[in-house]
Amino acid sequence: MSTLKCPATLVGWRLLALTYDFFPLLALWFATAAAFTALHGDAVRGGWLGALEFAALWTVAGVYASLSWRRGGQTIGMRPWRMRVADAGTGSNASWRQAWIRYAVGSASLLLAGLGFWWAWIDRDRLTWHDRASRTRMLRE
Incomplete structure (x- = not known):
């Protein structure tokens, strides 16, 4: 494993990684939506099935991110930018x-127009809300 060189403090690096991660997530979301369509037809437009599909899409994205961070510290989108998530301690x-x-x-921060990401610009340690809440840091190798 390489030595850690600096914290990934710039919001721009994070946004680039998120942009790259959008594509594998899109494929996973399509597969999840296809499974819902195969099971329930095209009627999943609202109600409890729509809420269940939304929860499944959110969970699939969470499994992708959590599994990536846990196993190698990186999602696919973080690899080209040499970034990884690490325990702060x-x-x-x-x-x-x-x-x-x-x-x-x-993900809650994204629903608030990314406020938790933009927070890194004014935070004394340049951390996002999710960095602080999870006691992790985004590092650049």
């Missing part, structure tokens, strides 16, 4: 708990 890969907290707070 030890520098090792995030635990399952940390990964899911990071995902939940980060």
Whole structure:
């Protein structure tokens, strides 16, 4: 494993990684939506089935992110930018708990126009809300 050189403090690096991660997530979302369509037809437009499909899409994205952060510290979108998520205290890969907290707070932040990401510009340590909540750090190698 390479040595950690600097924290990935710039919001731009994070946005580039998110942009790259959109494509594998889109494929996973299509597969999930196709499974719902195969099981329930094209009627999943609202109601409890629509809410269930939304929850499944959110969970699939969470599994992708958490599994990536837990196993190698990186999602596919983070690899080209040499970024990884690490435990703030030890520098090792995030635990399952940390990964899911990071995902939940980060996805909630996106629903608030990315406010938790933009927060890094004014935070004294240049951390996002999900960095602080999960006690993880985004590092650049």
